[in-house]
Amino acid sequence: xxxxxxxxxxxxxxxxxxxxxxxxxxxxxxxxxxxxxxxxxxxxxxxxxxxxxxxxxxxxxxxxxxxxxxxxxxxxxxxxxxxxxxxxxxxxxxxxxxxxxxxxxxxxxxxxxxxxxxxxxxxxxxxxxxxxxxxxxxxxxxxxxxxxxxxxxxxxxxxxxxxxxxxxxxxxxxxxxxxxxxxxxxxxxxxxxxxxxxxxxxxxxxxxxxxxxxxxxxxxxxxxxxxxxxxxxxxxxxxxxxxxxxxxxxxxxxxxxxxxxxxxxxxxxxxxxxxxxxxxxxxxxxxxxxxxxxxxxxxxxxxxxxxxxxxxxxxxxxxxxxxxxxxxxxxxxxxxxxxxxxxxxxxxxxxxxxxxxxxxxxxxxxxxxxxxxxxxxxxxxxxxxxxxxxxxxxxxxxxxxxxxxxxxxxxxxxxxxxxxxxxxxxxxxxxxxxxxxxxxxxxxxxxx
Amino acid sequence: xxxxxxxxxxxxxxxxxxxxxxxxxxxxxxxxxxxxxxxxxxxxxxxxxxxxxxxxxxxxxxxxxxxxxxxxxxxxxxxxxxxxxxxxxxxxxxxxxxxxxxxxxxxxxxxxxxxxxxxxxxxxxxxxxxxxxxxxxxxxxxxxxxxxxxxxxxxxxxxxxxxxxxxxxxxxxxxxxxxxxxxxxxxxxxxxxxxxxxxxxxxxxxxxxxxxxxxxxxxxxxxxxxxxxxxxxxxxxxxxxxxxxxxxxxxxxxxxxxxxxxxxxxxxxxxxxxxxxxxxxxxxxxxxxxxxxxxxxxxxxxxxxxxxxxxxxxxxxxxxxxxxxxxxxxxxxxxxxxxxxxxxxxxxxxxxxxxxxxxxxxxxxxxxxxxxxxxxxxxxxxxxxxxxxxxxxxxxxxxxxxxxxxxxxxxxxxxxxxxxxxxxxxxxxxxxxxxxxxxxxxxxxxxxxxxx
Numbered sequence: 001x002x003x004x005x006x007x008x009x010x011x012x013x014x015x016x017x018x019x020x021x022x023x024x025x026x027x028x029x030x031x032x033x034x035x036x037x038x039x040x041x042x043x044x045x046x047x048x049x050x051x052x053x054x055x056x057x058x059x060x061x062x063x064x065x066x067x068x069x070x071x072x073x074x075x076x077x078x079x080x081x082x083x084x085x086x087x088x089x090x091x092x093x094x095x096x097x098x099x100x101x102x103x104x105x106x107x108x109x110x111x112x113x114x115x116x117x118x119x120x121x122x123x124x125x126x127x128x129x130x131x132x133x134x135x136x137x138x139x140x141x142x143x144x145x146x147x148x149x150x151x152x153x154x155x156x157x158x159x160x161x162x163x164x165x166x167x168x169x170x171x172x173x174x175x176x177x178x179x180x181x182x183x184x185x186x187x188x189x190x191x192x193x194x195x196x197x198x199x200x201x202x203x204x205x206x207x208x209x210x211x212x213x214x215x216x217x218x219x220x221x222x223x224x225x226x227x228x229x230x231x232x233x234x235x236x237x238x239x240x241x242x243x244x245x246x247x248x249x250x251x252x253x254x255x256x257x258x259x260x261x262x263x264x265x266x267x268x269x270x271x272x273x274x275x276x277x278x279x280x281x282x283x284x285x286x287x288x289x290x291x292x293x294x295x296x297x298x299x300x301x302x303x304x305x306x307x308x309x310x311x312x313x314x315x316x317x318x319x320x321x322x323x324x325x326x327x328x329x330x331x332x333x334x335x336x337x338x339x340x341x342x343x344x345x346x347x348x349x350x351x352x353x354x355x356x357x358x359x360x361x362x363x364x365x366x367x368x369x370x371x372x373x374x375x376x377x378x379x380x381x382x383x384x385x386x387x388x389x390x391x392x393x394x395x396x397x398x399x400x401x402x403x404x405x406x407x408x409x410x411x412x413x414x415x416x417x418x419x420x421x422x423x424x425x426x427x428x429x430x431x432x433x434x435x436x437x438x439x440x441x442x443x444x445x446x447x448x
Numbered sequence: 449x450x451x452x453x454x455x456x457x458x459x460x461x462x463x464x465x466x467x468x469x470x471x472x473x474x475x476x477x478x479x480x481x482x483x484x485x486x487x488x489x490x491x492x493x494x495x496x497x498x499x500x501x502x503x504x505x506x507x508x509x510x511x512x513x514x515x516x517x518x519x520x521x522x523x524x525x526x527x528x529x530x531x532x533x534x535x536x537x538x539x540x541x542x543x544x545x546x547x548x549x550x551x552x553x554x555x556x557x558x559x560x561x562x563x564x565x566x567x568x569x570x571x572x573x574x575x576x577x578x579x580x581x582x583x584x585x586x587x588x589x590x591x592x593x594x595x596x597x598x599x600x601x602x603x604x605x606x607x608x609x610x611x612x613x614x615x616x617x618x619x620x621x622x623x624x625x626x627x628x629x630x631x632x633x634x635x636x637x638x639x640x641x642x643x644x645x646x647x648x649x650x651x652x653x654x655x656x657x658x659x660x661x662x663x664x665x666x667x668x669x670x671x672x673x674x675x676x677x678x679x680x681x682x683x684x685x686x687x688x689x690x691x692x693x694x695x696x697x698x699x700x701x702x703x704x705x706x707x708x709x710x711x712x713x714x715x716x717x718x719x720x721x722x723x724x725x726x727x728x729x730x731x732x733x734x735x736x737x738x739x740x741x742x743x744x745x746x747x748x749x750x751x752x753x754x755x756x757x758x759x760x761x762x763x764x765x766x767x768x769x770x771x772x773x774x775x776x777x778x779x780x781x782x783x784x785x786x787x788x789x790x791x792x793x794x795x796x797x798x799x800x801x802x803x804x805x806x807x808x809x810x811x812x813x814x815x816x817x818x819x820x821x822x823x824x825x826x827x828x829x830x831x832x833x834x835x836x837x838x839x840x841x842x843x844x845x846x847x848x849x850x851x852x853x854x855x856x857x858x859x860x861x862x863x864x865x866x867x868x869x870x871x872x873x874x875x876x877x878x879x880x881x882x883x884x885x886x887x888x889x890x891x892x893x894x895x896x897x898x899x900x
Binding site: 001005006007008009010011012013014015016018026027028029030031032033034046049050051052053054056057058059087088091095108109145147150151152230231232233234235236238319320321323357358359360361362363365366368370388390392394422423424446447 | 484486487488489490491492493494495496497498499500501502503504514515516517518519520521522523531534535537538539541542543544545546547572573574576577578580581584593595596597599625626627629634636701702703776777778811812813814815816817818819820822824825826828845847849895896897898899900
C-alpha cells in the first residue's frame, strides 16, 4: 500500500533443480527449470563438464570435511499458515495501519507492506543424504515519509519495512502496526524540524535492538564467514580482518560481548533443519566474552581448518550454488535491564534507532551507519530529537567500547532478508537477535 | 540459435497463452529467458563454476483501476494458466487505485542496433576457463594472486498485451573482472562486451596486475577534502546513484536532487544522456511494458534537462511516457546512461592534479541523505596519492561521505575514452549498461580511513 492505494501486489513462484558436481578434484554447477529425467541427465552431465573445465586452473583437489548422510524432514513451526489465509484478510491489516498514518498532516508518502515466503526443497547427495524441508517466513511493516526544509525524513515500524521472521502470520500480528502508526507519522514530521546530529563529535551512543542487529550482521556476521577469510570472495564481497591466525585469541570486543551462531533459534531467518550440503543445523559461539572463537563454515572450508562444518551453506534457490551464509548470528543479552534503565544509567549521549544507511569496508573493519532517528540523552533522560544521526568506527574498537547490553526482556530476533553475496548475485535471509546496547567514545555526525 | 532458451516464436506463444488465460479488462505478459554462465576464481584457481537456464513469465492483469501481477517459471500450459488466474484473482480483490491509467497502448518501436552476438551465446565452460587461466597466469607471473570471474550471458525479453503490444529482443554480453592481490595491496579491472571474442581479458589482466604492482604497502594519508581522479569504475557508481533520482517517481516522491530544478544548473559542465540506441552499449529499443524507449538528455552541460518515466508515473505527472519501465515496475529508470566524453587522456587527468588522490573503485556505497545526494562508501583496490601531476605512492583506503552531484560541480577534466560497464541485476537479468569516462574533480571529501 502506498498513499492510501494499492501500489503493488505480486505472487511469484519458481521451480527447478541444480546439480553440484565434483570431477577431477574441481567443482561444477548446472541448473534447469525443466524437471524431467532427461533434463536431469543433461544437467548432471553439464555439471561434470563444467567441473572438468574448472580443473584447468586447479592447484589441489577440493577436499570435503565428512558429514553423516541422513534421511530427514524439517518444517518451520508456525501457528497460522499465511498461505492458508485469504488475501483480503492479509491486506486488511496494512490498510488499517496505512489509514491511521495518513490521518497525520504533513506526510508526503505513507507505505505499508507484507511478504509471505515459502521454500520447499529436497536435498540429495551421492553420499546418501535425502532431506526434505519446508521453510516459511512472514514479514512486513509501515513507513511514513515527510519532505520539507531540504529534508526527506522517514520513520518505520518495526524495522524499515524489512522486518521478517521464520514462522506464520503470528509474526506480523505480534507487532502493533496500527497502534504505532500515529507515532511513526508524528516522528517523521517532527524530524523535519529536529536539531541535526552533533557534527564530528565523540560521545556515548546507545543503539536500538534493530540497529544493533544490523551492526552485528555487517561487522561480525560477515567477517566470520570462513570463505571470505580464506579469500574466496576477495574480488567481490571482500575478505575478512578475522584471519584464521586470530581464531581463539583475538579480542573482538569487550567482555560484555557474546555473539552466538545458532541455526536452531526460534523464529530466526537462519533457522532450518539442514544446510544445503546436508549438514545438520548447529549452535556455537562466534565471540565468547569478547574473544573471537568461531567461524561460519562449509564442508570444504572446514576441511581447510581440519574441523567439521557447522552447517552454513545455503543457496538462493535452485539455480544458485550454495555458499557460506549467516544463519542466526546474535548478540546475546546482557544485564543492563530495559532500554529505559540503560538511558537512565547514561549521563550524556545519543540514542539511535532503526537503520537508514549502512556501509562497511571489504575486510569488515571501517563502518558507518545512519539511523532514522536519534534522541539526545542528558543526565539519564531522553531529551531532544535528533535528525540524520550517523556514527562511524573500526569494528574491534567499537565492540571493545561496549559496556552495557540490555537484558533478555529487550532481546528480539530481528532479520535481514536481503543479504547480498556471491557472483552471480545471491540474496540470503539471515537472523540476528539483539537488545539495545551502549558504546562509549563513538564518533558521530559525519554530514554537515 | 544455440544458447537461446526459446526464440521469438516460443516466447510469443507463452505470452499469448497467458493473455488468453487472464480474466480482466486488460492483461500484459512479460517473458524473460536467460542462460547465465559464470566462472569464478580466487586464490588464482576456479572455485565456483556455474551455468543456469532460467525463464520467467510475469502476468499483469487489470480490472478497472485494480491490478495485480503473478510470476512463475512453470511455462507449461498448467503453469501459465495458474499464473494468469492468480493475477486475475488478486486483481479483482485489490483495492481501487484511481491514479492507475491502465496499460499503455501499443506504440511503434524504432529499430535499434542488435545486442545479440551468436559467439557469446555459444561460449563453452572451457572458453571461460581458458580466459580465467590467462588472467591467473598474468598475476602469478609477478607473484600476485588473482580473483574475479568471467561470464557469458544470453537473455531474451518479450512483452505482449491484450491491447496489441508486442516487443522482443535477444541480448548477449560477456564480462571479465579481476582483482590482482599482493601481500599488502590490490587492484581491480573490468571489461564488458556484447561479443565474447572482443572481450579484452588480456587488457583487464594487464591493467589490474600493473596497478597492483604499484599498490603494495600503502601509506597513511589524512582524511580530508582532496582533488581526485576517479577511474570509470568509481564514476559508474556516481552515475548509478544519480540515475536512481532521475526518474518520475523520485520527482513525485520529493526525493530527487533535480526536483523543481529542470532548466537550472545542478552540476558542473557534464552531459549525461540516456541513450537506448547506443550501439557501443547494450542497446534495447523498448522497456519492460513494451513501450519504445526515448533518448533523454538528463543533464546538459550541467543543466538539468529531463528525467525518465514509465506509463504510470508519466500519467500521474501529466507528461509523455519516455519508455523506461523496469522489470518489477517499482520505479522507472534510465538503463543506458552515457556520461559524455571529454578531451583528455587518463594520464592527462592525473597530470592536472596538484595534490590529490586517484581512486580506482568505490565499495559498499549507500545513501546518507538522498535529497542532497550524499553517499558514503569506501575506496578499494587501488588508491594512490598524486602530487604535482604524478602518482607518488599508494594510500590506505578511505571512507568518503560526499554529495555526488556537488562533487560533479567541480569537474576539471573528462577523459576522451569511455568504458562500458554493467549494473542493475533485476528479475535475474542485467538491466543496465553504462558508458562512462574517468573524471578529474576539484574536491571530494574523505571522512575516514581504514588500516589497509
